[in-house]
Amino acid sequence: MLLLCAPAHAQLGNLLNQAKQKAKNAVRQEVSRATQQATGAAINALEGNAQGNNQNNSQSNNQETQSSFVSEQNSKAASVSKTPIPEGPAVPELMKLTPSWNQYDATGMQIANFAWGLRKASNDEMRELAEQLTARAKYDRSILAGLEDGTYEMEYEEKYELKTRLENELANWSALYSELGEITSLLFSAEFKQDEHGLWYYEGNQLFIVGMHMTNIPASEEGIVGNRTTLFTSRDNKAFFCTSDYQPKVANSDEIAMAKRDQNLMTNIAILFEGYPVDYCMTTQPGVMAKEYAQYYNRALSYSSTVKMAIDNNSPDNLEFKPMPKAGALNASLKSQALAAEKVKKTDLVDVVITSDSWKVETNALGTPIRRVIYGYAIVKTEYGKMANRVSWAEDYQGGSYGKLHAYGVGAGGSFYVK
Numbered sequence: 533m534l535l536l537c538a539p540a541h542a543q544l545g546n547l548l549n550q551a552k553q554k555a556k557n558a559v560r561q562e563v564s565r566a567t568q569q570a571t572g573a574a575i576n577a578l579e580g581n582a583q584g585n586n587q588n589n590s591q592s593n594n595q596e597t598q599s600s601f602v603s604e605q606n607s608k609a610a611s612v613s614k615t616p617i618p619e620g621p622a623v624p625e626l627m628k629l630t631p632s633w634n635q636y637d638a639t640g641m642q643i644a645n646f647a648w649g650l651r652k653a654s655n656d657e658m659r660e661l662a663e664q665l666t667a668r669a670k671y672d673r674s675i676l677a678g679l680e681d682g683t684y685e686m687e688y689e690e691k692y693e694l695k696t697r698l699e700n701e702l703a704n705w706s707a708l709y710s711e712l713g714e715i716t717s718l719l720f721s722a723e724f725k726q727d728e729h730g731l732w733y734y735e736g737n738q739l740f741i742v743g744m745h746m747t748n749i750p751a752s753e754e755g756i757v758g759n760r761t762t763l764f765t766s767r768d769n770k771a772f773f774c775t776s777d778y779q780p781k782v783a784n785s786d787e788i789a790m791a792k793r794d795q796n797l798m799t800n801i802a803i804l805f806e807g808y809p810v811d812y813c814m815t816t817q818p819g820v821m822a823k824e825y826a827q828y829y830n831r832a833l834s835y836s837s838t839v840k841m842a843i844d845n846n847s848p849d850n851l852e853f854k855p856m857p858k859a860g861a862l863n864a865s866l867k868s869q870a871l872a873a874e875k876v877k878k879t880d881l882v883d884v885v886i887t888s889d890s891w892k893v894e895t896n897a898l899g900t901p902i903r904r905v906i907y908g909y910a911i912v913k914t915e916y917g918k919m920a921n922r923v924s925w926a927e928d929y930q931g932g933s934y935g936k937l938h939a940y941g942v943g944a945g946g947s948f949y950v951k
Contacts, residue, residue, distance in 0.1 A: 617684050617694075620671040624664045626708055627701040640707065641749070647711045648745075648752035650800040651793040658800040666808040669705050672698040709809055712801045713828040718744050719794065720835045724827055732830045737778060740764050740835055743790040755793050757786040764791070764842040771841035772850040777946030780850040782916055788843060795839045802832035848916045853949045857909045857920055861889040866906065869937040870925050874910045877939060882918060883911040886925075901929040905940055911950065921947045 626646060632639035650658065676698055678684040679691060686694070719741050722734040743761040745752040762783060764773045773783040773791075783791065805828055813825035863886040870884045886908035893904045904927050909920040926940035 615678075615683055615685075617675060617678070620675070621667040622664065623668055623701060624661065627665070627668060627704045629704050631700045631703045632707045635707075635711065639704065643704070643708050643711050644746070644749050645751040647708070647715055647801075648749055648797075649754075651751075651755065651797040653796075653800055655796075655799060655803060658803040662804050662806070665705060665708075665804070669702060669812075670808065672702050672705075676702075709805070709825065709828075712804060713824070716798065716801055716828045716831040716835070719798065720831045722831065722834070724830045724834075732826070734834070737765055737767055739774075739776070739778070740838060742787065742794050742839070744794075755790060757790065762787045762790070764839060766838050766841070770845065771838045772845055773842055775947045777948075779946060779948040780852055781947075782848055782851065783842075783846050788846065791839050791843055795836050795843070798832040798836040798839075802829060802836060805829040805832065851916055851949050853917065853951045854920075856911075856950050857885045857887055859885050860887045860908070862886050862891075862906055863908070866925075866937060870906075870908065873925055873937055873939045874923070878910060878912060880912045880914070881910060882913050884923075885909045885911065885920070903928045903940075904934060914949075916949070918950050919947055920950045 626643060629639045629642060632643065634640055635644060675684065676695065679686070679695055720738065722738045724732045724734050726732055741761050741763060743756050745756045762773060763776060764771060764783075765778055767778070772780045773787065774780050805825055810825045810829050814822050816822075817824065866886055867884060870886055871881075874881050874884055886906055888906040888908065891904040891906060894902045896902055905924055906926075907922070907924045910923045912919055912921060921942075923942060924940045925937050927934035927937050929935075
């Protein structure tokens with residue numbers, strides 16, 4: 533009996549296992565059919581197929597599951613639908629140019645000529661342009677951000693084309709503001725700081741340049757008188773034209789005309805920097821670079837206001853008359869020669885003063901003399917009185933002796949009016 537029971541029990545176990553396996557298979561088949569039907573419905577819904585999987589409607593026990601799944605998928609499909617790219621503001625002509633690789637290519641030169649041409653542009657025109665540049669730059673950066681984070685979905689080629697075009701526009705936008713910044717630094721290079729209240733200021737007496745121009749930039753040379761520039765400064769809350777050593781001078785009519793053009797230039801630059809460009813730089817650049825546009829903006833503003841004061845205050849009353857330079861030990865013996873040398877190039881010369889007590893010998897690398905030099909002042913007559921201009925004279929070495937005294941150059945010390 534024991535021998536017979538074991539096989540009987542095994543057979544019963546096999547029968548039970550077979551029954552369980554059939555039940556599991558039946559469940560798997562039903563689940564598989566339901567999943568297939570539901571998946572088919574979702575795909576049809578995404579592709580816009582109105583028929584769905586109605587061919588399986590005979591199986592009523594799966595309809596509720598299918599309906600729920602399709603509804604969920606439709607909802608997901610709606611949530612990822614494309615957001616249309618909004619139409620942007622007009623593109624300013626400068627932003628339409630072929631991107632500039634450097635300031636000397638065609639676009640770089642066009643931008644430079646435009647920037648220097650702001651000497652002649654009206655302030656109202658620049659306010660209008662500033663609004664256009666800001667509107668387009670904000671739009672471009674907004675769309676680029678949307679392309680990056682998936683807000684706007686496009687085909688790859690279409691997306692690449694749009695992205696490239698917007699980036700090129702912004703490259704020209706940046707090139708323009710870099711050029712404007714360079715101009716402000718050429719005319720006025722003071723470093724501005726902020727106090728505890730956020731107000732910008734610069735320290736010490738600074739020189740401002742009038743009449744700067746650039747080689748091969750025709751617009752920068754319009755209205756410039758010869759190759760000369762003039763200077764102005766501010767001291768004790770008073771602005772005036774001056775020499776390189778800060779001595780007050782009276783600007784002539786040509787210099788005043790140049791100063792007025794440069795005042796308009798810097799006003800227009802300030803208008804273009806105001807607002808968005810400065811704020812954009814502050815929020816996107818690291819460290820000291822964050823204040824780069826703010827530096828340009830404040831330089832332009834300060835220049836514009838200071839040169840206007842210098843123009844309004846241009847008067848002989850600003851002049852300071854100093855004592856005549858003191859003659860040196862060589863003045864008595866060489867004065868007549870120095871006077872003759874200066875008369876060759878100065879028609880308004882009235883006198884010379886040699887201030888050197890001894891010669892300064894200049895040699896070559898081997899120690900052989902080249903020339904010997906003395907320093908002093910050429911006294912000239914001007915509309916407002918006598919002016920002392922720092923000069924030098926030299927005798928060239930001729931092997932064992934020196935030649936005739938001749939005008940050599942300008943020495944340190946600048947120019948000033950004398951009593």
